[in-house]
Every structure is written in structure tokens, then in C-alpha cells.
Amino acid sequence: xxxxxxxxxxxxxxxxxxxxxxxxxxxxxxxxxxxxxxxxxxxxxxxxxxxxxxxxxxxxxxxxxxxxxxxxxxxxxxxxxxxxxxxxxxxxxxxxxxxxxxxxxxxxxxxxxxxxxxxxxxxxxxxxxxxxxxxxxxxxxxxxxxxxxxxxxxxxxxxxxxxxxxxxxxxxxxxxxxxxxxxxxxxxxxxxxxxxxxxxxxxxxxxxxxxxxxxxxxxxxxxxxxxxxxxxxxxxxxxxxxxxxxxxxxxxxxxxxxxxxxxxxxxxxxxxxxxxxxxxxxxxxxxxxxxxxxxxxxxxxxxxxxxxxxxxxxxxxx
Numbered sequence: 001x002x003x004x005x006x007x008x009x010x011x012x013x014x015x016x017x018x019x020x021x022x023x024x025x026x027x028x029x030x031x032x033x034x035x036x037x038x039x040x041x042x043x044x045x046x047x048x049x050x051x052x053x054x055x056x057x058x059x060x061x062x063x064x065x066x067x068x069x070x071x072x073x074x075x076x077x078x079x080x081x082x083x084x085x086x087x088x089x090x091x092x093x094x095x096x097x098x099x100x101x102x103x104x105x106x107x108x109x110x111x112x113x114x115x116x117x118x119x120x121x122x123x124x125x126x127x128x129x130x131x132x133x134x135x136x137x138x139x140x141x142x143x144x145x146x147x148x149x150x151x152x153x154x155x156x157x158x159x160x161x162x163x164x165x166x167x168x169x170x171x172x173x174x175x176x177x178x179x180x181x182x183x184x185x186x187x188x189x190x191x192x193x194x195x196x197x198x199x200x201x202x203x204x205x206x207x208x209x210x211x212x213x214x215x216x217x218x219x220x221x222x223x224x225x226x227x228x229x230x231x232x233x234x235x236x237x238x239x240x241x242x243x244x245x246x247x248x249x250x251x252x253x254x255x256x257x258x259x260x261x262x263x264x265x266x267x268x269x270x271x272x273x274x275x276x277x278x279x280x281x282x283x284x285x286x287x288x289x290x291x292x293x294x295x296x297x298x299x300x301x302x303x304x305x306x307x308x309x310x311x312x313x314x315x316x317x318x
Contacts, residue, residue: 016047019070028286029067096258149192152176154184195270207247
């Protein structure tokens with residue numbers, strides 16, 4: 001790709017942040033900065049440690065590659081600030097990031113649009129005196145699904161922090177909530193879907209090759225994502241009809257909450273072959289084990305080309 005769109009633009013890579021995903025964000029930021037250097041694109045690494053540092057971080061900057069994961073980076077705070085200063089940035093805008101970061105609000109929108117997603121119960125103000133429990137079930141009979149096996153998650157957290165899978169004889173809801181509430185007072189209890197974990201990166205208007213994830217453990221947790229070299233990643237083998245359906249679901253799920261630029265949609269294919277939307281990542285990891293670069297590679301897109309395309313999409317907003 002021609003790099004002329006970057007002429008006279010001062011690029012900064014925002015990384016680090018103040019969320020539980022800080023260390024992963026630093027790895028993503030270093031990888032992105034290294035790619036920019038390899039392409040002779042001048043960039044500055046900015047290690048943000050608090051929201052208060054934002055003002056000092058934008059001096060002499062007019063294009064930001066956001067590599068901040070979790071709170072502060074994917075909840076719209078940085079995006080809204082950069083928008084207010086008319087500074088271009090990669091990925092979705094602030095309002096879309098805020099929705100995507102909240103698994104509960106995302107799934108409510110999907111439900112309204114009849115997009116497939118597991119039944120769930122939202123628990124608001126968990127661990128406080130005014131707890132509110134709200135079921136979102138497709139039928140009364142589906143209550144039994146949450147009685148058997150379910151997943152307990154913080155509503156606004158990433159990298160699988162605070163997640164517990166509860167099965168008959170394995171764990172209990174109270175312990176799951178106790179773990180999740182370490183990260184968020186709002187909790188989602190979602191019906192467990194047994195099947196194949198799939199992820200689909202979004203790049204502009206294109207949905208990249210879906211990748212199946214086969215962790216050694218019960219699910220794709222933090223260790224499987226970042227520490228294990230036993231997790232298996234493969235281009236998923238499905239019929240063209242199924243691939244097209246999967247991509248259409250993912251495209252619709254992404255755009256339905258206003259997301260744009262780039263991101264990643266996570267899906268599970270259940271044992272009957274049906275797809276269930278799980279969540280959206282508006283700033284996916286960009287480390288050596290990250291899923292977006294793996295999928296791009298299948299498409300013949302190198303890591304450096306991927307970085308350049310993401311920046312181009314950011315500049316196309318202007």
C-alpha cells in the first residue's frame with residue numbers, strides 16, 4: 001500500500017493503560033511500533049498510566065494508533081477525548097466502544113435484532129445491598145439452561161479476566177460472582193455453549209478468515225491466550241454456505257453497535273452446528289500470539305501491511 005496518506009502526519013502508539021490488560025497492551029504497542037519503524041514511518045510510543053496523562057500525550061500528534069486494551073482503551077474514554085481534540089485514531093468511535101465493552105448492552109442489541117447469542121441473566125450492583133437480577137431468556141424453558149452449565153463474567157473486562165465456567169458438580173454461582181466482582185460490579189451469567197470457539201477479525205468492510213481456537217483447558221482463558229504454546233489455531237473448515245453465514249452474522253454484529261475500522265468478533269459454533277455470538281473486541285491484541293494477525297496472514301496480509309491498513313482506515317474518517 002502507498003504510504004503517502006501518512007505524509008506529514010505525526011503518529012503515536014498509545015499503549016499500556018490502567019486496566020488489568022496493561023501488560024498485554026504493552027506487548028501490542030511494542031509490536032505495532034516495531035512494524036512502523038520497519039516501514040520507516042516515524043512514530044512515538046506513549047505509555048499511558050492514567051486518564052490524567054492524556055492531555056500531555058497528544059502534543060505534536062495528529063494520528064493515534066490505539067493499542068490500549070480493556071478499560072480506558074476500549075470503553076470510549078480515549079476515543080471520546082481524541083475526538084474532542086479532532087485527532088484521528090484507529091478503530092471505532094467512543095459511543096461504539098462503550099457499548100462493545102459492556103457485554104450486557106451488546107447482547108441486548110443483538111437480541112433486539114434477532115442475532116443469535118446465548119441466553120443470559122444480568123446481575124447489577126453485585127456484592128452491594130441493592131442487587132438487581134434481570135433475565136434475558138428466549139423462553140421460560142430456557143431457565144433450565146442456566147441451571148445446568150453457565151459462564152459467569154464481569155460485564156466490562158477483557159482477556160478472560162474474572163471468568164468462571166460453572167458445571168454440575170464443578171464450582172458454584174456464588175464463587176463465580178465473587179471472582180467476577182473483582183473486576184466489575186455488573187455481572188453477566190450466560191448459558192454455557194459447548195462447541196468450537198471461533199474468532200473473525202474485521203478490517204474495514206471485510207471479514208477476514210475465521211479461525212478456530214482449541215485450548216487445552218476448559219476454555220480460552222488468559223493462560224491459553226498469552227502463555228500456552230499448546231493452544232491450537234486453525235483456519236476453520238466449513239462449507240462455503242456456513243462460512244458466508246458466519247461472516248454475515250459477524251459483520252452485522254459489529255456494525256449493529258456502530259463499530260468501524262477494525263476489530264474482532266468472537267463466536268461459538270454449538271454441537272448442532274449453529275453459531276452463537278459471544279462478544280466484540282474493538283482493540284484486539286496485536287502480539288505474536290494474537291488472532292487478528294494470524295487471520296490476516298491466511299489472507300496473505302503481512303503484519304506490517306495490516307498495521308498500515310488499520311492506519312489508512314483511520315485516516316479515511318477525515
